[in-house]
Amino acid sequence: MRKKIPVGLLGATGTVGQRFVQRLADHPWFELTAVTASERSEGKTYAQAARWRLASPLPERVASMRLLPSGGEISCRIVFSALDATAARELEPAYAREGKWIFSNASAYRMEPDVPLLIPEINAESLSLVERQQRERGWKGAIVTNANCSTIILAMALAPLHQRFGVEKVFVTTMQALSGAGYPGVPSLDILGNVLPDILEEDAKIERETAKILGKTTGESIEAAPFLVSAMTYRVAVEDGHTESISVLLSRRADASELLAAWREFRGPENVRALPTSPKTPIVYLEAPHRPQPRRDVDTQSGMAAVIGGLKACPLFDWKFTALGHNTVRGAAGASVLNAEYAASKGLLD
Ligand SMILES: NC(=O)c1ccc[n+]([C@@H]2O[C@H](COP(=O)([O-])OP(=O)(O)OC[C@H]3O[C@@H](n4cnc5c(N)ncnc54)[C@H](OP(=O)(O)O)[C@@H]3O)[C@@H](O)[C@H]2O)c1
Numbered sequence: 001m002r003k004k005i006p007v008g009l010l011g012a013t014g015t016v017g018q019r020f021v022q023r024l025a026d027h028p029w030f031e032l033t034a035v036t037a038s039e040r041s042e043g044k045t046y047a048q049a050a051r052w053r054l055a056s057p058l059p060e061r062v063a064s065m066r067l068l069p070s071g072g073e074i075s076c077r078i079v080f081s082a083l084d085a086t087a088a089r090e091l092e093p094a095y096a097r098e099g100k101w102i103f104s105n106a107s108a109y110r111m112e113p114d115v116p117l118l119i120p121e122i123n124a125e126s127l128s129l130v131e132r133q134q135r136e137r138g139w140k141g142a143i144v145t146n147a148n149c150s151t152i153i154l155a156m157a158l159a160p161l162h163q164r165f166g167v168e169k170v171f172v173t174t175m176q177a178l179s180g181a182g183y184p185g186v187p188s189l190d191i192l193g194n195v196l197p198d199i200l201e202e203d204a205k206i207e208r209e210t211a212k213i214l215g216k217t218t219g220e221s222i223e224a225a226p227f228l229v230s231a232m233t234y235r236v237a238v239e240d241g242h243t244e245s246i247s248v249l250l251s252r253r254a255d256a257s258e259l260l261a262a263w264r265e266f267r268g269p270e271n272v273r274a275l276p277t278s279p280k281t282p283i284v285y286l287e288a289p290h291r292p293q294p295r296r297d298v299d300t301q302s303g304m305a306a307v308i309g310g311l312k313a314c315p316l317f318d319w320k321f322t323a324l325g326h327n328t329v330r331g332a333a334g335a336s337v338l339n340a341e342y343a344a345s346k347g348l349l350d
Pocket of ligand 1: 085
């Protein structure tokens with residue numbers, strides 16, 4: 001058996017950090033060997049510093065690991081980042097400069113023209129931006145990002161439609177889970193029996209990141225997809241799983257059966273399908289009425305699928321439907337792990 005690759009994790013104690021710990025526990029290629037958090041947690045064991053919130057038990061091996069300072073020495077080439085954007089902006093480039101490959105969940109570098117905003121099933125070729133990044137910035141390593149959690153679900157739902165019919169306009173309204181705000185997140189008195197509109201900067205992230213992901217990679221740059229996206233975002237009292245109400249105008253007319261076929265047949269490139277974290281089918285369409293629902297469908301394909309339902313004709317645009325995805329899995333830790341698997345499978349991390 002091949003020896004596992006040691007990996008580090010920045011921001012290991014937070015909501016996304018915990019999901020990484022869970023998903024890396026039995027990973028066939030990667031072994032978590034270094035964890036960091038803020039100064040508050042430095043020197044404590046993981047079990048002392050993290051309020052473990054996941055249903056599966058905290059892996060014993062990680063419980064006793066000491067938290068290192070974020071920004072300090074880490075002896076692994078692959079480093080996952082679950083830092084907030086401010087810390088990421090400062091710390092990630094320093095690691096990349098010295099030769100680490102950072103697979104980041106933070107928004108800090110997502111929109112830089114030389115940084116891949118990767119969903120391997122959709123834009124695997126965008127990983128080639130790394131060559132320009134290393135050359136122009138003089139880095140031995142690299143930063144590879146995944147998108148905002150709502151953007152990933154939207155981009156997955158749109159990709160098969162954009163590939164087959166072209167997308168012209170999109171209107172999306174999100175209903176985002178509490179775990180999307182990190183821990184402790186939104187105070188209970190603000191959210192119980194309530195809905196909070198206009199999540200900070202989220203609309204703009206969804207609008208610009210979707211166009212980058214579904215854009216064209218030509219050589220070492222990306223031409224953003226020309227369609228218009230209008231997003232409105234809401235926080236709701238759901239633990240995990242972002243639900244999105246999506247209306248779409250297509251470039252060419254297509255009937256419902258063509259849309260369903262586009263989603264059902266969507267697979268992504270063959271070399272991505274073979275990766276350990278790849279879902280069998282990236283998109284699952286549910287025929288049953290009133291689905292998808294976060295409580296019932298969020299863990300579809302181990303949380304790595306975008307789950308779609310309720311396709312109907314739209315009196316304003318062409319079609320409307322509902323999409324759901326696990327925000328800390330497909331929208332964060334699972335997405336990053338898949339990105340690292342893809343880079344490893346291309347021999348970039350050797
Ligand atoms: N939650 C989601 O669904 C989601 C989805 C996609 C992307 N993201 C992104 O993922 C990142 C993490 O989100 P989260 O929800 O996990 O946040 P979180 O629960 O607040 O966790 C933040 C983590 O960063 C550490 N940290 C905070 N300030 C730091 C500093 N100045 N220096 C070093 N470490 C610091 C914290 O350590 P301590 O425990 O010591 O405070 C903790 O480990 C963010 O960039 C977020 O935008 C989140």
